[in-house]
Amino acid sequence: MSPNPDSSEQLPGLWAAYQQHLRGATYTDLTHAxxxxxxxxxxxxDQTFGNFVSLANGALFEVHQYGFVGQWGTHVDPPSHMVAGGRTISELSVNEMLLPLCVLNVSEQVKADPDYRPTLADLEAWEKQHGRVPQGGFVALRTDWHQRWPDRERMANADAEGVAHFPGWSREVLKALLEERGVVAVGHETTDTDGGMSSTRDGDYSLEAYILGRDCWQLELLTNLDKVPETGALLLASWPNPKGGSGFPARAVAIHL
Structure with a gap:
């Protein structure tokens, strides 16, 4: 006789945990199409896209053909993206694809200053409310910048001189997260880790290089962080497995109650 699907006590292994905790959870997509x-x-x-063969033209299959750089849309940056000899996508452990998720919310500060970067005071306030960031976790920076997608001009928010103004990480917070809390990876809603002024005015990508140089990875262009609790959720992140790949579009999901 097969086990009762509504009775977690009769289910083997992790099926019981799924039945009890995950089956009825909320799954929030953090990925832009x-x-x-x-x-x-x-x-x-830009991306190229078209039909290789088409059902409309009498083919047996519908097959699309895509052409894009690895860092396209919501994507993963492995260490090899900026570090010679760093881990590639195919070398990232699948154990790193399901992690405790912390959301550091600085969206109100960004409303007042689009160039805002999180401070240690922001991190300390988060930990005062939620407890210490867990070792081996994933920290996402919520700025609500995703609400500007897919408007390219609003995402860049450039001034008359062409300097972009959008938020980024700060070295002090990244150092606290990667070196002291021991997080595995971080993510953000913008196109760059370092913020608009650093990347477009100064050509400075040192914070992204710092993250990847610590053998950590990151997700860029996340969305819907405003729909996820600041603590208690899990991040499920996945991507294709190109051998030696230095970046690829990713799918990220927050699992929460």
């Missing part, structure tokens, strides 16, 4: 013409890093070419 990508398409030609979307917001992107200025130096990148």
């Amino acid at each position: 990508f398409f030609p013409g979307q917001p992107r890093f200025p130096a990148f070419p």
Whole structure:
């Protein structure tokens, strides 16, 4: 006789945990659907997209053909993206794809200052409310910048001189997270880790290089962080497995109650 699917006590292994905790949880997609013409890093070419064969033309299959750089849409940056000899996508452990998720919310500060970067005071306030950031976790920076998607001009928020103004991480907070709390990875809603002024005015990508240089990875262009609790959720992140890949579109999901 097969076990009763409504009785977690009879289910083997992790099925009981799924039945009790995950089956009825909320699954929030943190990923933008990508398409030609979307917001992107200025130096990148646009995506190409078309039919290889089409049902409409009498083919047996519908097969699309895509062309895009690895860092396209919501994507993963492994260490090899900026570190020679760093881990590639195919070398990232699958154990790192399901992690405790912490959301550091600085959206109110960003409303007043689009160039805002989180401070240690922001992190300390989060930990005063929620407890210490867990070792081996994933920290997402919530700025609500995702609400500007898919408007390329609003995402860049450039001034008359062409300098972009959007939020980024700060070295002091990243150092506290990576070196003291021992997080595995971080993520954000914008196209760059370092913020608009650093990347477009100064050509400074040192914070992204710092993250990847610590053998950590990151997700860029996240969305819907405003729909996720600041603590208690899990991040499920996945991506294809190109051998030696230095970046690829990713799918990220927050699992929460």
